[in-house]
Amino acid sequence: MNTEFRTAAVIGAGTIGLSWTALFAGHGLTVRVSDPRPDLAEAIQSALDEFTPHLAQQGLEVDGIADRVVIAADIADAVRDADVVQENGPENAEFKKDLFATLVREAPAHALLLSSSSAIPATAFTGGLADASRVLIGHPFNPPHLIPLVEVVPGGRTSDESVAAAVDFYRFVGRTPVVERKEIPGFVGNRLQNALSREAIYLVEQGVVTPEDLDKVMTNSLGIRWATVGPFLGSHLGGGPGGYRHMAEHIGKSMKKMWDGLGKPSQSPEEQERLIEAVEKAYGSSTYSELAETRDRKQIAVLSALDSAAKEEN
Numbered sequence: 204m205n206t207e208f209r210t211a212a213v214i215g216a217g218t219i220g221l222s223w224t225a226l227f228a229g230h231g232l233t234v235r236v237s238d239p240r241p242d243l244a245e246a247i248q249s250a251l252d253e254f255t256p257h258l259a260q261q262g263l264e265v266d267g268i269a270d271r272v273v274i275a276a277d278i279a280d281a282v283r284d285a286d287v288v289q290e291n292g293p294e295n296a297e298f299k300k301d302l303f304a305t306l307v308r309e310a311p312a313h314a315l316l317l318s319s320s321s322a323i324p325a326t327a328f329t330g331g332l333a334d335a336s337r338v339l340i341g342h343p344f345n346p347p348h349l350i351p352l353v354e355v356v357p358g359g360r361t362s363d364e365s366v367a368a369a370v371d372f373y374r375f376v377g378r379t380p381v382v383e384r385k386e387i388p389g390f391v392g393n394r395l396q397n398a399l400s401r402e403a404i405y406l407v408e409q410g411v412v413t414p415e416d417l418d419k420v421m422t423n424s425l426g427i428r429w430a431t432v433g434p435f436l437g438s439h440l441g442g443g444p445g446g447y448r449h450m451a452e453h454i455g456k457s458m459k460k461m462w463d464g465l466g467k468p469s470q471s472p473e474e475q476e477r478l479i480e481a482v483e484k485a486y487g488s489s490t491y492s493e494l495a496e497t498r499d500r501k502q503i504a505v506l507s508a509l510d511s512a513a514k515e516e517n
């Protein structure tokens with residue numbers, strides 16, 4: 204399996220594909236992009252204009268980045284020299300089935316074939332392939348040029364060599380890959396996110412807090428904690444010197460009682476409409492670009508602070 208990465212193909216250049224394109228080119232790869240959207244050239248240009256400063260802030264060499272991004276005539280043209288293919292088309296198993304059959308046929312035999320799919324596991328779209336050994340999920344969080352995690356999820360027929368090569372690749376482009384050994388809908392990150400979102404919607408539906416105040420609770424407490432320690436280390440520390448054992452045997456008992464009472468939002472059409480209007484009332488006076496710019500600026504500040512703290516430790 205390949206361990207040298209020079210050329211990447213990006214298939215599908217929407218929200219995720221454009222961000223991957225910038226990240227890969229920022230790490231010196233030639234990136235060949237395929238997407239039938241008529242405004243592809245403009246979309247790539249504006250993504251590079253927006254994301255290149257983010258990459259420079261992460262210390263990457265961005266000179267000539269645009270020269271490393273090539274618009275391919277079609278999928279076969281995008282993948283013909285690829286060491287790695289990152290697929291970011293519509294979240295639809297039939298689409299991915301057809302596309303991966305083409306990728307297996309057209310990409311070089313050593314190329315890794317990765318899908319950004321948020322919820323569809325590789326096994327769901329590789330059944331018809333004679334060889335699925337190099338197909339697997341590389342699920343990022345939006346935007347992948349900033350958020351480090353990539354969930355690496357092999358399908359039933361993915362080889363161990365491909366899993367190891369995917370880990371190497373994502374490390375090569377500065378990401379933090381985590382290998383998940385069982386396919387489960389939503390993988391790990393989105394399951395955690397959805398468990399939290401379900402309770403957040405419930406609390407707003409019940410009139411306990413407004414969407415804006417719920418976001419304030421999160422960003423002023425768990426958001427900060429979880430950028431530094433995950434839920435398990437957080438609880439280990441929460442137990443004091445007695446650690447996780449003390450936490451589980453002491454406060455854990457009352458926490459467990461709470462599990463039965465966690466919310467199931469009704470999300471009837473009326474409740475959903477009420478929630479949408481409440482979120483729009485909170486944030487609708489700013490444009491998408493303004494909100495995204497603020498989010499990205501703060502995320503870069505957090506990443507840079509964490510990076511400095513890690514350097515101080517070493």
Ligand SMILES: NC(=O)c1ccc[n+]([C@@H]2O[C@H](COP(=O)([O-])OP(=O)(O)OC[C@H]3O[C@@H](n4cnc5c(N)ncnc54)[C@H](O)[C@@H]3O)[C@@H](O)[C@H]2O)c1
Nearest residue numbers: 215216217218219238240291292293294319320321343345
């Ligand atoms: N948006 C997110 O937050 C997010 C996060 C992680 C993973 N993902 C996953 O990434 C994938 C892409 O999501 P997105 O949000 O970027 O979607 P998107 O709708 O923004 O982009 C999809 C792109 O695929 C293109 N496309 C359609 N048919 C194609 C074809 N035949 N060949 C090449 N390109 C084609 C479309 O023109 C579009 O530009 C999905 O599988 C999604 O689940 C999304």
